Amino acid sequence: MVKWVNAVKTSVIKPGQSAVVKLGDDNVAIFNTGGRFYAINNACPHQGGPLSEGTLAGEVITCPWHGWQYNLKSGCPIATPKVRTYPLRLDGDVIQIAIAPEAATDAQPADAVFEETTETDRVYEILEQIQLGKTLDEVFENIYTKLQNIVPHNRLGIALIDEASGNLVQRKTKSNRKILLNNGFAAQIAGSSLERILNSGEARIIEDFREILTKRPANWTRLMVQEGMRSNLTMPLKVQGKPIGVVFFTSEKPRAFSEVHVGSLKPIAGQLSILIEKGHWAGKLAESNRRYRTLFEMANDAIFICPSLTEAFVTVNENFCTWLGYTHQELTRLSLRDLMHPNEFQSARETLEALHLRTPITFQTELYRKNKRLLPLEIRAIRIEYHGRAFIQGFTRDVSEVKALSEQLRVHHAFGNLIGKNRQMQEIFELIRLVAPLKTTVLIQGESGTGKEPIAHAIHHNSERVEKPFVRVNCAGLVDSLLESELFGHVKGAFTDAIATREGRFAAADRGTLFLDEIGELSLGTQAKLLRVLQGGEFEMVGSTETRKVDVRIIAATNRVLKTEIEAGRFREDLYYRLNVVPIILPPLRERRDDIPLLIEHFIEHFNKQTQKSIHGVSPDVLEILMEYSYPGNVRQLENIIEHAFVKSQGGRIEKQHLPADLISSQDDIVARALKESNPLAALERELVQRVLEQSDGKPQLAAQRLGISRTTLWRKCKAL
DSSP, X not given: OOEEEEEEEGGGSOTTOEEEEEETTEEEEEEEETTEEEEEEOSOSOOOOOXXXXXXXXXXXXXXXXXXXXXXXXXXXXXXXXXXXXXXXXXXXXXXXXXXXXXXXXXXEOSSOSSHHHHHHHHHHHHHHHTTOOSHHHHHHHHHHHGGGTSOOSEEXXXXXXXXXXXXXXXXXXXSSOOSSOXXXXXXXXXXXXXXXXXXXXXXXXXXXXXXXXXXXXXXXXHHHHTTOOEEEEEEEEETTEEEEEEEEEESSTTXXXXXXXXXXXXXXXXXXXXXHHHHHHHHHHHTHHHHHHHHHHOSSEEEEESSTTSOOSEEOHHHHHHHTOOHHHHTXXXXXXXXXXXXXXXXXXXXXXXXXXXXXXXXXXXXXXXSXXXXXXXXXXXXXXXXXXXXXXXXXXXXXXHHHHHHHHHHTEETTEEOOSHHHHHHHXXXXXXXXXXXXXXXXOOTTSOHHHHHHHHHHTSTTTTSOEEEEETTSSOHHHHHHHHHEEOTTSSTTOOSOEEOHHHHTTTSEEEEETGGGOOHHHHHHHHHHHHHSEEEOBTOOOEEEOOOEEEEEESSOHHHHHHTTSSOHHHHHHHTTEEEEOOOGGGOGGGHHHHHHHHHHHHHXXXXXXXXXXXXXXXXXXXXXXXXXXXXXXXXXXXXXHHHOOSEEEOGGGSOHHHHHTTTOHHHHHHTSSSHHHHHHHHHHHHHHHHTTTXXXXXXXXXXXXXXXXXXXXXXX
């Protein structure tokens, strides 16, 4: 007579999945195969124990782990143990299992989670906690405590392969019992069961040490029994396919481990291996602290470590002391804020707010030397942790010579406020030098935004008229009737609104320079009057017959092609030749791309002074975008782009997100970029996964939900990509 006990609800086990429940000392696995349910003993009858260590009787070898027997001559099994099956039935939506009456208690869930995705998520959350450990001690302690809910154990051991001897050496051990097999215990790998485990990468389960001890009284097994341990799960560790050691999970209970526990560990086995290896080498590095200090002092960079910008330096190397002129003792009483101008400190604070662990940030700043002179530095800062506390470690580079050289190049490539190393711009600079001292009329032609007015200013400021007025008239900004009055002035009563006599721009510019911008917009009538002034230096005010003489230098500018305007009858040919004595034709920015970096630097310097910010350059991807853009608005558009970025950037450097949206929209087409790659599909997937992770603040769980995939799948994609 059997008893039926409640095991689990059918809704818990989805098709193709399983749940594990405990019946007394047995773990029973219940499988759902397309709506049909089966129950078997969850313990594997054979874990692959090496037959070379078994008992040989005649031609029959007995496996030392589970008692399987094989005929050596035929290779056939003599006795093959079967997996125990359990009768089951459905009571509504509850699965019931038949057991002996004396064991008739409802089945309890074993140490497993029914849904694979839930279990995987939990394992990865635990892995994230384990990753907080930096040394092997910390990683080991985290494994012991954090994995208890996944793989319950009373004893944990980590053994690593010793490269010198080739043996497996116990490095870390922790148990709730007295430890007899302690750190330093070494076991030979070659020819042992450990060799198969390490080479195959497959975990091994020992269900009961006492049963094994009666068949094979090995020293390791004997010590485990003496410690009070009964069962064991051995998980091999591999990094990049190379075995590095094993982790032993050991329990006081027999048959405490199952394939469910192995399955729970498999997704993170590789990461645990890496963490253990990194922790091991971190310990090695800690032992070499004296050597590290030597390297610290011998580095070419000036290095400092401090908790924050406002707290005193913890340590500095000799270079940092020498560059700033302080002693080590003096600097350890100062902070970065003490060495910075308030504006520089504000910029550095905003920059370092984005500083994350193991992600360096590079920025430029200036620190006061002891003699109060400023030292320009480039700082590569990274956040580190020591004894659970965060610090800023800075590697600094003296850029004073680089800055001086840049200033020399800027002067060489500049003419007043004009910037350009492009060949065409250098020729224009030379022409300005030649024409500026003369009274010669100049006609500046170029597209809108190319810098025609700065050219006019440069000519005026390099002439003998520099102390006299520079008067600008926008010929396109006024109607024809008003423009004549604007140029020549008017007397009282000349027209309805002329309530007083008013001087014109020609009179205002006497002995100075008159800049006629957009001269191509003048009417033919006004052109005729302008021609008279150019020919004889004479004009009459509107409403007056009195001729006045002026000494004015004319600089005209237009974005129109005046020869085309002449052919269309909209511009006087004789006026054109009077204006076009010395023509200056400005190239559009798209034809002088080699000047873009110089212009960017110039505008950043300009807006730094204007906004009291301290922005040091642009990121590489921003420079790439700005170098490839066509600039329909020319230099003026580039200036507007930098000003826009200054509004959005809070310090450090200009990043892609600081640029105008319409500028990066075409550059931000991930499909277009992917099509440039040799494998467009992989490139597209890589970009998509990376963006979703960034939008999810680097949290895999949120990113996986956003992508509609499991966290395991996301992990595999990240690893593959």
